[in-house]
Amino acid sequence: MTRTAALLGPLMLLLGLAYLLPFLGVLRWSVTLPEPGLGQYHAALTDPLVLSVFWRTLRICAVVTVVSVAAAYVVTLLWVRGSPLQRLLVELCILIPFWISVLTRAFGWLALLSNKGLLNSWLMSLGVLGQPLTLVRNEFGVIVGMVHFLIPFAAFPLATTFRGLDERVLMAARGMGASRARIFWQVMVPMTRAGVLGAALLVFVFALGFFVTPAILGGGRSVMAAELVYLRIFQSPDWGLGAAVSVILMVCVGALLALMMRQGRAGGVR
């Protein structure tokens, strides 16, 4: 018993005191500020402004999940099954962005897509455009930035799935004369369905809690749920609402994680 306490105790104490307990405090904020009751939850689920933020969050997360898993799927295919040189190059293109700070990556998109950025300057100097396209400070910019951030996170679990594929099934399909497209759609995709679903859930969960990239690339215009929390705590203070939105996010993520674990047990995603 003392051994258990000595080994497990320190970390459990840290997380209990600095995480669990204060989370209960946030929970309390959500039902006591500004007045006791479930008013903030009611507001969060009926106020048109907050509802529109939730809908935008769901919409952006859904688009981001589909696009980044699809992109990760093809890039991981080359990463796992390409020639050695292709594998090396793709690996660098996945790992280098992965290790770079989210701020640098968001800034890179600003440098590329903003009004005086590379893309607009280039298109305008070619005479293709008379005036710059608005590509950031809107939903499009947010989606691009989030997809870019999340592709590596989808690629890692997908790589595990691809490595576990039974090569003989693909060989059999080819031996029987199936075209590449048919092997891809009718053999490869169904065999990796569990992995794709796992990657999609992971990406969706990450996307829900996102707030640095949307804050920078959305420019305060297309606010997502997590950014709303930040704004309600620091800019137009309504701590109760910020806390309530956090609790709702936590519940959503908890439900999705439970789903993911069940999925993992059933489908062998890991």
Next chain:
Amino acid sequence: MKPLAPGPVVTVLAALVAVFLMMPLIAVIPVSFTPNRYLSVPTEEWSLRHYRSLIDNPAWAAGTWLSIRIGLVSALVSTGLATLFATGLWMIEPRFKALYLGLALLPMVAPPVVSALTLYFFLISLSKVNSFLAFDTFAGVVLAHAVMIAPFAVVLISVALSQIDRRIDLAARSMGASTFTRLVKVILPNIRFGVLSALFLTFVLSWEEIGVTLFITSVNAVTLPRLMWMGLRDNIDPAIAAISVVLLAIVVAVVLTKTLIQHLRRSDG
């Protein structure tokens, strides 16, 4: 038989995705040489003024130094606690193991903004009773980062532990070694690479941390990411491009070295 290689369609699409992944990183480079005070692409004249300002403006050096110190201390604390914890779970296999593990991994799986608000609540509550471990202080940021990065260390060390042959520990125990001896002389030497990679990863995670840091700091504990955030929000400061290029160069050098070594090793074997 050779495995089925990806066809031309997949190869082209994958190449496009790879280009997409590198594009924003490459875009940072020309912008960092702009002679203007605002975000723009240099046309005639290229300038090093924004690199110069990284040196001239003491805030950058201060932020970097603060981030390094916070990263080192929080990496040591979180990896230390995570090593004890993961090894404890492995040696003792207590009842409610899943419950302990669940709590240990909670900050990693919870939405970052929820963790940020939670730690904000924690530190402003502490601010009322002391000024050392409080909102916007060095110790406060270290503790908050340690909470956020400890789960990653737990995962890495647990993976390392799962690869040890349990019989060596049983042998030590049957010959009367104490828990302490088993931990220090038997288990730790066998997971040293796991512990080292946990130290490295936790340092990097703390070094880059912005979500939580944004909530728990204001004007005193300005880490490097916090400083970059301030330059990104309103008027974009091209000095961000210069610092980004510097950070990019470091990451590229490390990843390139590591990946090349791995690939060379693999083709040897």
